[in-house]
Amino acid sequence: MNYMTLPYFSRFARTVLVALLVVFAVPALAIDTERAFDDPALQARYETIGRELRCLVCQNQTIADSNATLAQDLRREVREMIAAGKTDDEIRTFMVDRYGDFVLYKPRMTPINYLLWAAPVLLLLLGTFVGIRFIRKQAAQADADGPEAGQS
Amino acid sequence: MLKFGVPLALAALLGVFLFVGLQRDPSYVPSPLIGKQAPQFKLPSLQDPSYPVDSQELAGKTWVLNVWGTWCSGCREEHETLVAIAKTGTVPIIGLDWKDDSGAAQDWLRQLGNPYAVVASDPEGRVAIDWGVYGAPETFLIGPDGKVLFKHIAPMTLEVWTKEFLPRIQAANAGAAPAGG
Numbered sequence: 441m442n443y444m445t446l447p448y449f450s451r452f453a454r455t456v457l458v459a460l461l462v463v464f465a466v467p468a469l470a471i472d473t474e475r476a477f478d479d480p481a482l483q484a485r486y487e488t489i490g491r492e493l494r495c496l497v498c499q500n501q502t503i504a505d506s507n508a509t510l511a512q513d514l515r516r517e518v519r520e521m522i523a524a525g526k527t528d529d530e531i532r533t534f535m536v537d538r539y540g541d542f543v544l545y546k547p548r549m550t551p552i553n554y555l556l557w558a559a560p561v562l563l564l565l566l567g568t569f570v571g572i573r574f575i576r577k578q579a580a581q582a583d584a585d586g587p588e589a590g591q592s
Numbered sequence: 593m594l595k596f597g598v599p600l601a602l603a604a605l606l607g608v609f610l611f612v613g614l615q616r617d618p619s620y621v622p623s624p625l626i627g628k629q630a631p632q633f634k635l636p637s638l639q640d641p642s643y644p645v646d647s648q649e650l651a652g653k654t655w656v657l658n659v660w661g662t663w664c665s666g667c668r669e670e671h672e673t674l675v676a677i678a679k680t681g682t683v684p685i686i687g688l689d690w691k692d693d694s695g696a697a698q699d700w701l702r703q704l705g706n707p708y709a710v711v712a713s714d715p716e717g718r719v720a721i722d723w724g725v726y727g728a729p730e731t732f733l734i735g736p737d738g739k740v741l742f743k744h745i746a747p748m749t750l751e752v753w754t755k756e757f758l759p760r761i762q763a764a765n766a767g768a769a770p771a772g773g
Contacts, residue, residue: 496726
């Protein structure tokens with residue numbers, strides 16, 4: 441029979457094979473397949489910055505994830521700025537000056553953002569404070585109402 | 593009274609915030625350029641590449657920059673409006689033909705009419721990036737002092753023009769006019 445000539449794989453080997461296929465299939469999904477730089481350090485910077493910048497046409501993607509024309513253009517700008525020796529901060533500033541803070545996936549620590557980050561803690565403290573006051577008030581009320589009410 | 597009043601007021605306040613949040617368009621990105629000096633550019637003219645379109649020549653004028661492309665359906669939508677606005681002669685409209693085929697762009701203007709005082713050709717999209725353009729059509733208003741006064745992201749309508757652009761143009765021109773003039 442024909443199928444008997446196919447190599448036999450154990451269940452384990454099959455699992456490993458499928459896993460390998462999945463792993464190697466992922467790079468095929470990458471948008472920016474060509475390396476921008478021969479120098480691995482520059483390439484790493486290029487990739488990191490690309491993952492930090494939002495593609496504004498397709499807002500939930502970074503410019504590294506998107507193949508929209510604007511993302512391609514912004515990648516080109518990043519590539520050229522790295523090649524020109526600009527620092528990461530200079531590149532980020534370039535983008536923020538043109539597109540605003542929204543272009544950064546990792547928001548900057550501006551005073552308004554400090555407030556945003558601190559808000560949960562502040563609200564928790566406020567809630568605790570209000571809660572404690574409420575419980576104390578209830579307890580005081582219970583004491584005032586007489587010993588029976590307090591014992592229940 | 594106070595016992596229910598405070599939480600009720602807080603809930604109402606939250607409700608107002610959430611309601612406003614619902615009305616907002618999440619795809620709208622406010623431009624950091626508003627109130628700042630407009631980026632300079634010098635690009636070849638669409639109709640005659642040997643003739644440069646230089647933004648410095650517009651210094652002292654109130655003008656409009658409209659970013660468009662033949663590939664952009666919203667631009668087709670707003671085109672008649674732009675032609676109508678241009679006919680009023682209020683301010684010069686400068687076109688920025690963004691990442692476009694210049695042949696197709698010239699055909700478009702020939703067929704649909706040309707509302708632009710001049711069209712700058714930006715096939716690589718570099719000037720568009722300087723202006724923070726992310727989705728055509730986008731229309732900027734630039735004052736006589738070279739500052740960006742307003743930006744509209746979406747097809748231009750007569751309503752937007754009358755409500756947002758005209759009052760700002762009048763204010764800008766009044767401010768720029770010489771005293772007693």
